[in-house]
Amino acid sequence: MSAELRFATIGTSAICERFIDAVERTDGVQYVASYSRSLAKAHEFADKHHARLAFDNLDTLAGSSAVDAVYIASPNALHAPQAKKMLSAGKHVLVEKSFASNTAEAASVFACADENGAVAMEAMRNLYDPGFEETEHVMAQLGTVHAANLRFSKITSRMARLRAGNRINVFDPRLSEGALMDIGVYAVEPAVALFGVPERIAAAGVMGNVPEEPADSPYRLVDLSGEILLEYSEMVASIGYGKTYDSLIPCEIAGDLGTLSIRSIANFSGLGLSMHEDKGMIYDTGKGSETNLHVDTPHNDMVCELACFLKATGGDKEARSRIARFRQVTLDSLAVMDEARSQLNVGFPSDMATQFK
DSSP: OOSSEEEEEEOOSHHHHHHHHHHHTSTTEEEEEEEOSSHHHHHHHHHHTTOSEEESOHHHHHTOTTOSEEEEOSOHHHHHHHHHHHHHTTOEEEEESSOSSSHHHHHHHHHHHHHTTOOEEEEOGGGTSHHHHHHHHHGGGGOSEEEEEEEEEOOOTHHHHHHTTOOOGGGOGGGTOSHIIIIIHHHHHHHHHHHOSOSEEEEEEEEEEOTTOOTTOTTSEEEEEEEEEEEOSSOEEEEEEESSSOOOSOEEEEESSEEEEEEETTTTEEEEEEEEOOOSSOSSOOEEEEEEEOOOOOSSTHHHHHHHHHHHHTTOHHHHHHHHHHHHHHHHHHHHHHHHHHHHTOOOHHHHHTTOO
């Protein structure tokens, strides 16, 4: 391996652009190659970002001695097979959320990483943001947590195209896509990371018909927005997500001593702590004054996850321990989403392959 970790990207979307920007802001990492099914498009993307190499063949990419790690930002259904191909060739992989189609697929990727002595990590950026660490620190001041409301929803322009009868990748169950897998994961994973595996899950959703799918197809429905209740022994966490409306309500984690508000779960920014004050019998909450908690979040917070990934590939024990913790979060979160999808009747082809029900 060279002195710098040499990255290739699979995909040419906006998130790849943002990742390359993070690479340029991070010492010890270099962007060297682009992959696309179209070689012309791979060359165009590589040239735009000053990469030396372009590929349209995954086997050739996997076998390249000029690449140490691969950032995978293809449709969700391709994450696991592409990751395993790269891992089997000894390359580290940083895989966009959602990490895989379901729990079984994710487990197979992690097993492949272990077999080949490589690092496989989900690019679940908000878990690596400084605001998440601050949230974990502050939770000790909240007392016994009894409620959490974590929400992330924003209108997408692609909704109009879907309504017009166009088949859209991000709303295609055959590609393991849908609102939960694309945007709901931003709320599910922090909930699991903070509170653990729930005892019971209840899901409800706003559903849409997938264009061109027959009425008897198991892939005829896709979730456009939804709510998931996660029940624990002493608390309930409410997850709200979607692409059909803009959510303007802050998130919150509430205990019997205080409440933490979070303006944006996407990067755990805008944290405010309000400690409970006993004011006797009043027809209002016993909320005290709110203290704004300063957290220095980088403009492109992908640098946070990238820094941890870089350290882990270099053998840093603390980084590897952190990645191991979030590996379990990935698996447990996919199990939550598997169950939610089952309740919503949203199926993926990989579910059949792994006998998911």
